[in-house]
Amino acid sequence: MHKLPELNTVGNKIPNRQAICDTLMAAAADDRNVVALCSDSRGSASMTPFFNAFPQQSIEVGIAEQNLVSISAGLAKCGKKPYAFSPACFLSTRSYEQAKIDCAYSDTNVKLIGISGGVSYGALGMSHHSAQDIAAFSAIPNMRVYLPSDQHQTAKLIRALLTDQKCAYVRVGRNPVEDIYSAENCPFEMDKATVLCDTENPDAAIVACGEMVRPAIEAAKALAASGIHAAVVDMYCVKPFDTEAILKLAPTVKGYVTVEEHAPFGGLGSMVSQAVAAACPKRVVNLALPDAPVITGTSKEVFDTYGLNAEGIRQAVRSLFA
Amino acid sequence: MTNKELSVLAYELRKKTVDVIMGAGAGHIGGDMSVMDVLVMLYFKHMNISPENQDDPGRDRFVLSKGHSVESYYTVLSEKGFFDYETYKNTFSRYGSEFIGHPHNTLPGVEMNSGSLGHGLPVSIGMALAGKMDQASYRVYTVMGDGELAEGSVWEGAMAAGHYKLDNLCAVVDRNGLQISGSTEDVMSHEPLAERFAAFGWHVIECDGNDMDSLDAAFSEAKCTKGQPSVVIAHTVKGRGSAVMENKAPWHHKVPTAEEYARIEADLETRKEELAHA
Ligand SMILES: Cc1ncc(C[n+]2csc(CCOP(=O)(O)OP(=O)(O)O)c2C)c(N)n1
Numbered sequence: 001m002h003k004l005p006e007l008n009t010v011g012n013k014i015p016n017r018q019a020i021c022d023t024l025m026a027a028a029a030d031d032r033n034v035v036a037l038c039s040d041s042r043g044s045a046s047m048t049p050f051f052n053a054f055p056q057q058s059i060e061v062g063i064a065e066q067n068l069v070s071i072s073a074g075l076a077k078c079g080k081k082p083y084a085f086s087p088a089c090f091l092s093t094r095s096y097e098q099a100k101i102d103c104a105y106s107d108t109n110v111k112l113i114g115i116s117g118g119v120s121y122g123a124l125g126m127s128h129h130s131a132q133d134i135a136a137f138s139a140i141p142n143m144r145v146y147l148p149s150d151q152h153q154t155a156k157l158i159r160a161l162l163t164d165q166k167c168a169y170v171r172v173g174r175n176p177v178e179d180i181y182s183a184e185n186c187p188f189e190m191d192k193a194t195v196l197c198d199t200e201n202p203d204a205a206i207v208a209c210g211e212m213v214r215p216a217i218e219a220a221k222a223l224a225a226s227g228i229h230a231a232v233v234d235m236y237c238v239k240p241f242d243t244e245a246i247l248k249l250a251p252t253v254k255g256y257v258t259v260e261e262h263a264p265f266g267g268l269g270s271m272v273s274q275a276v277a278a279a280c281p282k283r284v285v286n287l288a289l290p291d292a293p294v295i296t297g298t299s300k301e302v303f304d305t306y307g308l309n310a311e312g313i314r315q316a317v318r319s320l321f322a
Numbered sequence: 323m324t325n326k327e328l329s330v331l332a333y334e335l336r337k338k339t340v341d342v343i344m345g346a347g348a349g350h351i352g353g354d355m356s357v358m359d360v361l362v363m364l365y366f367k368h369m370n371i372s373p374e375n376q377d378d379p380g381r382d383r384f385v386l387s388k389g390h391s392v393e394s395y396y397t398v399l400s401e402k403g404f405f406d407y408e409t410y411k412n413t414f415s416r417y418g419s420e421f422i423g424h425p426h427n428t429l430p431g432v433e434m435n436s437g438s439l440g441h442g443l444p445v446s447i448g449m450a451l452a453g454k455m456d457q458a459s460y461r462v463y464t465v466m467g468d469g470e471l472a473e474g475s476v477w478e479g480a481m482a483a484g485h486y487k488l489d490n491l492c493a494v495v496d497r498n499g500l501q502i503s504g505s506t507e508d509v510m511s512h513e514p515l516a517e518r519f520a521a522f523g524w525h526v527i528e529c530d531g532n533d534m535d536s537l538d539a540a541f542s543e544a545k546c547t548k549g550q551p552s553v554v555i556a557h558t559v560k561g562r563g564s565a566v567m568e569n570k571a572p573w574h575h576k577v578p579t580a581e582e583y584a585r586i587e588a589d590l591e592t593r594k595e596e597l598a599h600a
């Protein structure tokens with residue numbers, strides 16, 4: 001368990017996709033097998049610098065997400081370490097079968113990078129939202145699913161992924177995200193959730209991933225002021241899901257609140273509910289996007305509409321004690 | 323309306339489209355400008371679609387496959403009377419709006435939702451097949467981007483339309499030569515495009531997609547073509563109408579600054595006047 005980090009409001013604000021590009025550029029300089037693929041998406045992936053610096057290690061496939069993923073699998077089978085970038089909405093639905101068969105089933109070392117995930121594309125509508133990707137990819141045997149929260153965690157995750165040989169899906173958002181961790185203080189263990197809490201015996205647990213981790217921490221801080229000590233579980237590794245981190249908190253917590261930028265089914269909330277129900281039945285409140293097209297707006301407006309913010313999380317935690 | 327009047331109208335609607343984008347601070351201006359003449363020619367001359375017949379099973383069908391050109395599409399639909407332009411302009415992309423950033427069929431006049439590229443042609447084939455089953459006389463039109471043609475589903479559709487000899491189907495390619503990352507031929511080449519469609523059994527018509535006479539002739543030829551589907555490869559200029567954005571890849575979805583806006587408006591007005599007095 002780590003202390004809740006100080007949230008520095010004047011801290012860095014860069015999109016996680018940029019941290020991925022930086023990390024891959026450092027790796028590609030030493031390892032010519034590191035290859036990036038884009039589907040007319042290099043700008044939105046922040047991968048233009050990589051494409052310019054490593055033209056021999058860059059492949060553009062055009063607007064063809066299925067091709068993107070299968071080509072990546074072929075590259076991987078022949079020793080390359082492909083990172084395939086495409087908006088999460090298209091990557092997780094258009095090329096779903098390619099991910100299932102050519103990456104997971106054939107066991108190839110393809111890293112699928114879903115950019116502009118969740119409702120990053122705000123007002124562009126459901127075609128551009130990826131509120132199903134956690135459910136879809138988690139349901140594929142041998143596929144891993146990661147939603148890192150800030151640039152420091154993203155960089156550590158990508159460095160870890162560079163060392164292994166299995167496929168994985170990583171979802172990041174489009175918007176710059178404020179730092180949660182720092183270069184000096186970013187606790188990270190591969191495939192283990194980062195549990196943040198100021199006391200040994202928390203009263204409640206908030207389980208979050210991706211962009212929802214920051215409001216979860218803000219909510220925990222606000223709750224502490226009113227005497228409720230909540231642990232925040234940064235479940236960046238949605239799969240393999242860190243069941244142990246969840247169950248460890250069970251003895252003292254009244255219940256769990258889950259929060260995710262995803263549909264209400266098959267995502268983080270479902271997984272936490274499943275784990276808790278099986279081992280230590282307690283209340284689990286799920287905060288998620290609705291089972292409906294989300295309201296038109298920026299991602300912040302969307303989050304605020306559905307209570308996916310510090311205040312919504314705070315109220316959900318309080319409801320455990322009502 | 324004469325073709326000359328239609329070309330003037332297209333410039334008027336370009337200006338209105340730019341105003342929508344300025345208000346929203348978002349939009350896909352380049353493809354809006356390249357495709358405007360195609361939309362105006364279809365909606366004001368060739369297609370049998372209007373607010374009066376929008377529920378008539380015999381109406382022509384239209385699917386905007388390159389859904390990101392929604393701003394020009396909605397401007398044309400509002401000009402046809404499907405909904406109010408001011409409401410559209412003042413709410414497009416804003417919080418809670420029905421006018422989201424891609425076509426949405428809760429709005430009158432919109433048949434299908436789009437935004438994910440590569441769906442319009444196969445969907446249109448379904449509509450054309452239904453028309454054949456019912457011996458209906460309606461025609462089906464779909465407009466694709468040229469970058470969009472990299473999607474495999476486009477060619478699955480091309481195969482099926484040829485196979486079923488869907489002469490009630492007319493696909494349009496907005497051949498502006500650009501997509502987000504640059505020139506289509508650099509990103510993923512399509513040439514020889516006409517031969518590719520022909521090999522799939524299509525009647526191929528190439529035209530100047532920013533010239534009303536040329537477009538008019540193309541759609542007339544498509545209507546007369548029997549026994550095979552037609553594709554109109556409309557050669558256009560992305561960002562058509564102002565030197566500020568013409569043929570410049572970043573203008574795929576750039577929003578003009580106030581200064582750029584002033585120049586774009588002036589350019590569009592000049593071209594409109596030139597056409598009006600030609
Ligand atoms: C399946 C899918 N992949 C990616 C995108 C993102 N995208 C939106 S527009 C665009 C470029 C389209 O280029 P083109 O088809 O040439 O359209 P135009 O030049 O007419 O704007 C891309 C890649 C998308 N909307 N759908």
Ligand SMILES: [Mg+2]
Pocket residue numbers: 467468469496497498499500501
């Ligand atoms: Mg194009």
